Amino acid sequence: MTKPSEEVETMDDATPEENKPKGIKPAKLTAIIIAVIIVALAGIGGGYAYWTHHEGNAYHEAVAQAENADKALMKAIEQATATTYKADQLEEPKLLDKLNEQVKKAESLKGIPDDNPSEWLAWQLVSAKQANAMDADEANAQAKALNAALKAVRDSRLAKELDTAKSQLKQGIDSASQTLRDTDGKVADNATRDSLTKAIDEANNTLSKKGVTDPKTYTDAKAKLDAAVRQVTDSKAAKEQADAEAAAQAQAQAAQAQAAAAAAQSQRSYSQSYNRYGGSGSGYSSNRGYSAPRQSYTGGSSAPAPAPIQRPNNGVLGGGAGDFHDCSKVACSILGN
Known part of the structure; x- marks a missing residue:
């Protein structure tokens, strides 16, 4: 009888190689x-x-x-x-x-x-x-x-710039309105006042605008208003100058007329004086003197004729200053000398 161990060994040895389990090398x-x-x-x-x-x-x-x-x-x-x-x-x-x-x-x-x-x-x-x-x-x-x-x-x-520009425009409108009132009838050209009135209206319209964001909107209106005011003031100054020149000319003419009248009055007075005392008008000319008639005495009186009275010549009876003129009592009495 074969032993178990022997049987097992015999079976292992008898198992083919390809039928044995494979492993990883x-x-x-x-x-x-x-x-x-x-x-x-x-x-x-x-x-x-x-x-x-x-x-x-x-x-x-x-x-x-x-x-x-x-x-x-x-x-x-x-x-x-x-x-x-x-x-x-x-x-x-x-x-x-x-x-x-x-x-x-x-x-x-x-x-x-x-x-x-x-x-x-x-x-x-x-x-x-x-x-x-x-x-x-x-x-x-x-x-x-x-x-x-x-x-x-x-x-x-x-x-701040907007507020300042707006305030300045308002002040400019007030000043321009006062100028317009003060210059009524006092300008050389009234068309300048019409332009100022228009500029004031435009400035008021600008002032009332809403939503303005650029100060230039106000400053431009103010500049235009100021230009219109200058035109009015210049026109007023021109009229004042013209009035002053006219007054000066009228005064000069009045002075000339007064001087001419005074000169004419003086000439008339001189002519009257000249005609009275030696001119060609009324009065006594140096060629119109009176000579006393010679008186002759006939009769028994042998008294000499009275000597002629000698009077100094005052220029009326002719001759030079200091000369004497012979006249009789009758002639001298006529002359009032």
Whole structure:
């Protein structure tokens, strides 16, 4: 009888080789493990490369955005500081303090970070991207705040200019209306007053307009009104000058007439005096003297004839001054001498 152990051994030995179970040989298993590791490493490497590429693109995009934001902020600073504003130019002077505060904040920003991350170190790219994105956000926010503060100051200045121009136009209308009243009948050309009336009406229409946003609307109307006022005042001055010249001419003519009348009166008085005392009119001419008749005595008396009376010649009876004229008592009595 065969022993069990012997039977088993005999059956194992008798089993064909191809019917025995197959296993993985050690060499093949090692190759498989190596291949799996290689594939895994390849996948990890490819994923990292993709990661670094993606973060690199994001970093450069963030840098460009930060640069644009910083340029916009610098432009806002330049605009805010290009014009010098004064508190008395603004309707709300406190807005100027807010603008100056925003300018200081904008100038204090550092700008784009100065970093040079490696293109193969993804964590550096991520950090640099975040820094540039933060700079862009800060610059954009500050530029927005600065522009808002600048706009508030400009709007306040514009409102003050509008109020001032409107007030000046109203004062100009009042003054022009007074000029129109004061010059009635006192201008050389009344058409100037008609032009002033039209300019006043146009100025009132401008003053009543709603929604005026440009002070030039009021200043142009004021300039036109002032020009019309000057025409009226010039015309008034021309009339005053013409009136003064006419009065002076009339006064001169009256003085000339008075002088001529005085001269004529003086001439008449002189002619009358001349005719009375020696002219060719009435009176005694030097050629019309009287000679006393000689008296002859006949008779017995031998007394001599009386001597003729000698009178000084006063120029009436002829002869020169100091000459004497002989006359008889009768002739002299006739002459009243």
